[in-house]
Amino acid sequence: MTRARTAAGRAGLQVFLVLGLGFIVLPIAIVVVNSFNASPFGLWPPPGFSTRWYGNLFHNAGFGAPTIKSLEVALVSTGGTMLIGTLAGIGIARYRFVGRSLIQGFVVAPLIVPKVAIGFAAFILFLKLDWYGEFHTIVLAHIVITLPFVVTLVVAGLARVDRTLEEAAMDLGAVPRQVIWRATLPQMRGALAVAAAFSFIISFDELDATIFIVGQTDNTLPVSMFIYMEKYQDPTLAALSTLLIGAALVLGVAVAVLLARLGGLRVLGAVGEPDAAVAPGAGPLIPSKEDIQP
Numbered sequence: 437m438t439r440a441r442t443a444a445g446r447a448g449l450q451v452f453l454v455l456g457l458g459f460i461v462l463p464i465a466i467v468v469v470n471s472f473n474a475s476p477f478g479l480w481p482p483p484g485f486s487t488r489w490y491g492n493l494f495h496n497a498g499f500g501a502p503t504i505k506s507l508e509v510a511l512v513s514t515g516g517t518m519l520i521g522t523l524a525g526i527g528i529a530r531y532r533f534v535g536r537s538l539i540q541g542f543v544v545a546p547l548i549v550p551k552v553a554i555g556f557a558a559f560i561l562f563l564k565l566d567w568y569g570e571f572h573t574i575v576l577a578h579i580v581i582t583l584p585f586v587v588t589l590v591v592a593g594l595a596r597v598d599r600t601l602e603e604a605a606m607d608l609g610a611v612p613r614q615v616i617w618r619a620t621l622p623q624m625r626g627a628l629a630v631a632a633a634f635s636f637i638i639s640f641d642e643l644d645a646t647i648f649i650v651g652q653t654d655n656t657l658p659v660s661m662f663i664y665m666e667k668y669q670d671p672t673l674a675a676l677s678t679l680l681i682g683a684a685l686v687l688g689v690a691v692a693v694l695l696a697r698l699g700g701l702r703v704l705g706a707v708g709e710p711d712a713a714v715a716p717g718a719g720p721l722i723p724s725k726e727d728i729q730p
Contacts (some may be wrong), residue, residue, distance in 0.1 A: 463675060467702045469676035478671050488506070489675040499676060502660035509571070509656060513578035517586050517635045518628065520579065525590030526616070554581065555645030562649060569651030577645050582635040591629025594620075624696055633691045637684065654702040 466480075474484035493499065527533075528540060546554060554577065562573045597620055605619040606612075621628070643658035650659055661673055 459539060461610055468678045468681070470671050471678045472676070473671045476670045478674070489671045492670070492672050493675045493679075494617050499657060499660055499664075502655050502657040505654060506640050506657040509574050511579060513575045513582065513639045514632055515634040516575060516579045517582045517639075519634055521583050521586030521631065522590050522621075522628070523637075524583070525587045525594065526620070528587065529591045529594045543587050544584050546581050551581065551642075551644035552648075555648035558645065559648040568649065569654065573630050574646060574656070578639040578642055581642060581645060582638050585634045585638065586631040589627045589631040590624065593624035593631075597623045613725050629694050633687060637687070639718060 469482065470478060470480070470486065471489060472485040473479065473482040473489075475482060496646040524539070524543060526542075528536065558573070558577045559568070562570070567573045599621070601619045602615050605615045610618065641658060642656075643662060644690050645657055647659050647662065651658060655663065659678065665673055
């Protein structure tokens, strides 16, 4: 009886997982199929199939410059987010200082505050500073939006850092910045790779906040897609979305291969002591020589 219930439970779980996967994949499949729709109005089911919308995408839609703009913004903001997020994650995880809770709240705030509100607030701020429509304003907004993801993954990566290697580096005469660069960060390379991938994808795909701060002509790709959708109803956007889905899959496979070479998913989890990431005391980032027993 127990075995029958277990088998029924497993079968029900498998059915649930299949239905959940179908719920996620089906809309993507519809977009891919619709990109080959012969109808200029996206009739469904498609009355025929054609690749004309891919030709329209590359020759007439004008998405080339916005794509380059989005890549530039995503690359620069990812670099800035990785620098700030890594330092913030190390500080939050390893230090105890006045205002630590305030900084933690500031870091996670973009996960709670709607992006539309962030974009509107950034619009007012940059307009008063006469920075509206500038490249660096978009980068700053994207850094704020992607920072929580990087900090979270950095803190998770610190959970598997072997502190004895840091202590050994200090004992051999390395200064704190050398210990971080040569002993701490190499042990976090898997978490850092995933954080960079998340930051890049989120920045490249950001629309809600970006639409408030871009200029009237120099748009990013998501903003250009939004404007195009307001003017036209043909499947050109479906063709572009199909290409973006393919690019996201390629990036996902590349990150998975990288993680596999770095040691699999365990590079993101804690190994060893459960409190390895966050020291319970008020200790510094790197222990001093006086704290190391000979």
